[in-house]
Amino acid sequence: MSSLQSPRVTVRRLPERGHYDRASLDAVLDAGFVCHLGLAVEGQPYVIPTIYGRSGDDLLVHGSAASRTLRLLGKGVPACLSVTHLDGVVMARSTFHSSLNYRSAVLLGTAHPLEERAAKREALRAITEHFLKGRWDESRQPTDREVDATSVLRLPITEASAKIRVGPPSDDEEDYALPIWAGVIPLRLVADSPVPDPRLDPGLRLPPSAQSFLERHR
């Protein structure tokens, strides 16, 4: 299996938590829809939360054509894209070994802007479908003017790592005898009952895209 590993993405502390195969990486990427995108302007890093999608070997990020971040990245500035899922609070007996259970992905590379309208439209479809499966065909799709007003960046998946922690705390052996509660509080992102738009025609029913999202976030 081809590896996404490089010295820059190698997990150095607790290396057993690092994974460099596409299946591990894609499992983390496909479970989420918000990433933190990093770029640097004259040595100053910026970290911006944004929606993403995946299409084959590319990660796709979009934003307003007016967005400073995407404009700068569009010139080919190096980028870092991180996706993090919080799975639990790991309460060890010692503060030193207290931790989180999580699944995270970090990708490095150079992001390039999509220029062609058709390619941008297809990328916007992929981002929407990654986020809300089926929504593209349910919704009023973007006009040419809206596509032109949107920047889309493509970051090829070539250099990346996934980092995963699961399971109970790992205390120092001598601490297990201490009378201190230890364990894991599981965490998950949950969707509550949808709130219809105040202006919604009450005859319209919740669409399949929303039902599918609710099932994946129960």
Place this chain on the structure above:
Amino acid sequence: MSSLQSPRVTVRRLPERGHYDRASLDAVLDAGFVCHLGLAVEGQPYVIPTIYGRSGDDLLVHGSAASRTLRLLGKGVPACLSVTHLDGVVMARSTFHSSLNYRSAVLLGTAHPLEERAAKREALRAITEHFLKGRWDESRQPTDREVDATSVLRLPITEASAKIRVGPPSDDEEDYALPIWAGVIPLRLVADSPVPDPRLDPGLRLPPSAQSFLERHR
């Protein structure tokens, strides 16, 4: 009221979502415990998820003394720290106006390492208490050796913005007549029933820190 605003943190797209006062910022920071920390090494940005705490006018981040990231930042490299809470999926009638409800904070500055053991210990206490109120006194506190093995960075809160979106979708006026469902799917981070460590003395009860965390993540 003093402002945290600067050109670098000003919200340019949809400026009505930007807030620059400490109360707005602290509300976002205090509602979370995981940030995405950005730094740049020779133009390449890195974005790393990590636990944080707040103590007065400082944000505090810790990691292994072996961590490349914290080592580099410790030299005084510029940093960016982002905290993001997902509050809902905003399903507009048009894909163009589909969005998320969220609260996010972005801080810029230069992070400096704490050198004194007593200051580091106090910072570790603040991080633990930010995360799990009461846990510091419940747990086996760090030894000098553990404190020495941990890097702690302090980022003064001087230049920052909070960005908040709430409420229903905002569609183009002519789209409201379309027969497309629109509304918000609320999202929240939820804690499930704690899973005791397999080696836990069954006589030990769930401590107040965990009970408090559960109450805040129901």
